[in-house]
Amino acid sequence: MEILRAYDLTQTVWSAAQLSGVDPKTVQRYLNARDSGRNPFERARRPKAIDPYLDKIEEWVDESKGKIRADVAHGKLAAMGFGGTERSTRRAVAEAKTAWKAGRRRTYRPWVPEPGMWLQFDWGEGPRIGGRRTWLFCAWLAWSRFRVVIPVWDCTLGTLTWCLDATLRAVGGVPTYLLTDNAKTVTVEHVAGIAIRHPEMVALGRHYGCTVATCVPFDPESKGGAEATVKIAKADLVPTSANLLAHYDGFADLAAATRQWCERVNQRVHREIGTRPLERLAVERGLLHRLPEQPYALALGERRHVEDDQTIRWGSVRYSTPPGHAGTQVWCRVAGDELVITARTGSGPAEIWRHRLSTPGNPRILAEHYPGHPDGRAVLAPRPRPRSAEEIAFLAIGDGAERWLIEAAATGASRVRSKMAHAVELAALLGPGLVDQALGMAAAAGRFADGDLASIADHLAAGRAAIEVVHADEAHSIQPGTSGWQQFGR
Template structure:
C-alpha cells in the first residue's frame, strides 16, 4: 500500500504513466489499469483526501468483472498427498517424478514447486528463543577440521582437528590442535582448557560425539564412562544437546566458524607446536580483544573483569586421565586395547572385563575386583604377559625349558638323564613336550620307578616316551632285567641293540 500511495500522489501531481514507470514503481500496463480504478473512485482529485490503507486494499484487490476468480490447479487431487510428502522432507523433484510415475501426472515441475511453496507458507513458523547464561554457568565445546600438518614421527602430512571450548557469558575461548578425537584426547583438552581459564564452569554443553556420549538420546543419553568420572572429579555437569540439534550450542559453533575464517586462512605452520603457539597468541590478541557481535564487548575484558572470579576453583590434584573399555578375553588369556595385548588369569577366557587405561598403566577389572595390572604399551602388536596368568600347561612350556629338563632328569637318575639327552639330540624333531611329559611320570609313579623304566627302555634300545609309559603302566619296571652272558658272542653288554665291539664283530 505504501507503493500504491506514492503512485496516487504522483498521479495527482499530473505525472504520466511513462514517467511513473520510469521511476520503477510499477509497469505501464498495470499503471493504466490502476489509473482507471482510482479515477472511478475519485481518488485523483487533489482536493479530496487520500483513503487509508485498509480502504485502498479492500478496493484494489477486487478482480474486475468478467475475469475468472481462480484457475483450477492440475494438482488439486494430489494436494493432501504432496503435503504429506513435504512433511516427510521429500524434495520437489522427487515428488514430481513420483506423480508422473505413479499417477500419470502430465503437468510441469513448476506447478509442483508452486504448490510446495503454498504448503510451506501455510506451516507455522519455527520459533526459537535465545539462550542466556550467567557468568561461570556454562561452557560449550566442539571440534572443527584443522589444517594438514607434518607428523613428528614420519614427516608426512596428516589431518588435524582443533578443539574449542567457549565460555558462554564472556565468549572467551580456548583452542587446541589435536591429531584425533579419541577419549584420551578429549579429556586432555578439557584439562588444558580448565587450566587456561584458571577455573571450571558449572556445566559443559557438548554435541553427541562418541568420545563423550555412547548413546545419543533426548531423554536418556548415556555418557561415556571415563567422561562421566572425569566430570565428577572436576565438579562440572555434562549437558549434551538433543540429537540433530547443534543450535543448542550455537555459541561455540560460531566460534568454530570464526576461527576457520579469521585464523586459518593465509597462515603457514611449520609443525603442530608452531600452529598451537600462533593459535594461542591469536586467542589472546585479535580474538580476545575484538568487539563481539552479540555482547558488543571484548571477550577477554568480560572474562578478566567478571567471569574468571566466578568459575569453580581447580582441584588441588588434577584427576588422572583415563579411558574405559569392555574387551573380551581371547583364548590365549589376553585382552586387546590400542592394538596391544595384556594378559589376565586364564579362568576369565571368553568373558568380557572392564579395562581402565591411563597414559602409564592398564588395569583390568571383573566388576569391582581388579584382576590384572600392566604398564601401558604403545607399540602395536606388543604383549604384556604375566606367567601366573597362564594355565599350568602354558606355564610348564615356558618355564620347563631344555636346561630345566636336563637338571630334573639328572636328579632322577643316570638312565633318565641318558634318555633325555638322546631325545634332545635328535636332529629332526623337537622333543621338549615329550620330555616334559616323561618327567611328569616321575610324579605319577615315583622317581625310582621312572629311573628303572628308563633303564629297561635303554636296555632294549627303545628310549621313547610311549615305551617308557607302557613299561610303567604294565609294571615291567619292577621286574629284573635279563642277565647278560659275556662269553656269548651273540649278546652285547652295552650300547644299542645292534651295536657290537670289534672283538665280537670279527670273532
C-alpha cells in the same frame, strides 16, 4: 499518483486520462484498486490449468509434512489427467509448501547464560602437517565469551580429558556445567532419547566438581556457541585459498598460531557483549569453582619415573625424554601407534614428546635429547680431570693443551708427561697464549714428537702466518710432487 491526482481534480475518467497521458481503462483500473483497498501494482491472479488440482497438492504436502518433491507430484498429476508442464507443478508445490510451513516454523528463545555456569567445547578438523591430520579443541565460556583453542594430533578420550584440564587451568576455575556434542567419548549411546554418559566422563565430573552435559541433537540453542567458535577458529587457522595462510612447517608452528589467535580474539571487543572477553573473564573467575591441584588421572595416563639417563620404561621398552626431566615423574599414555609423554611444567601439565611404539629390545633413544653427548659417544671421549700440580699447570695453558692431551693419548704418544712439563716451561718463556696456539696446531696436525712443539712455537714466535694444516691421509700425501718436471724439455 499523477493518475489518481488528475482524477481527484476532474472527477472524470476521460479528463484524468487526457491530463496524465494514459488510456481511460488504465485510470479506471487504478480507481477500482484504490476503492477496494488493493495494491495498484498487484495484478489479480488469473485462472490456471493447475487450479483444479491445488486441493490435491495441498493434501500431499500436508501428509508428507512438506517433504514431497515437485517431480513426484507432477508424475501423480499427469496420471490424473493434468496436461500442464512440470514448471507449473513446481510453482504450485512451492506455494503449497510455503503456506504449510507458515505457522509451523519453530521459534527460538535467546539463551541468556549466567556467569560461572557454562563452558562449551567441540572439535574441529585442523590443518594437515606433513600429510598428517590434526584436530582443534575449541572451548568457550558462554557468559564471558573467553575462547581456548588447543591443537592436538587426535581426539581420543585421553586427549579430550587432557584438553579439558588444560582449558580449565587456562580460564582459572571450573564452571558448573561442561556442555558438548554427543561424541562417543562423552555419550556411549541413546536409549529412548536419553543420553547414556561415558563412565570416565562421570568420574571426570566428580574429580573437578562439575557436570558433563550433552546438547540435544540438532538444537541450535545448546550447540550454536561451540560450533560458532569452531567455525571462526578454522577460518582463521586452517590454510585455505580464502584466508591465504601458508602451510605450517611443524606442529610447534600450529601451536604458536593458536596461542596468538586466542590472545587476539580474547582482547578484542566482542560484538555481542560490547566488551573484551578478557575483562569479563576477570569477573567470571570469581564465580568459578576452585581447580584441583592434580589433574584427572586419565588426562595424563600412567605415572613413570625418569631415570638419570633421561629414559622411562613402557612395555619393557626404554624411551628417551627431553633434557630437564631426569629424576621427575611423568605420565604416559598410548594414542594410536604413539606413546605420549606428559610432564608438569611452569604453566601446568604439557606434552613434552611423542614416540613411535616399539618392541622389547628396540629402545627409542633420540640424539636430540642428549645435546651434550655428540653422536652418543661421550663415554669414549672423557673430559680431562687434572689431579696433580703438573697436570693442573699444563691444562691451565688453555684449550689447545686439552686438545693436545686428548689427541696424544688417542695416538699412543710416548713420554707424554715429560712433553707436558716441556710445554709448561715454554709457556713460562714465550707466554701461554703462543704455546696454547702451538699445542692446538700440533694436536690438529698429529705432531707429538720431542721437538715438534718447540719447532711450531719458534715458527709462530718469528711472526710467520699459521699455514693450513695438511694431514697425511688418502686425500693428501707428503711425497714430493712431479709438477716441477712439467716444464722440462719445453
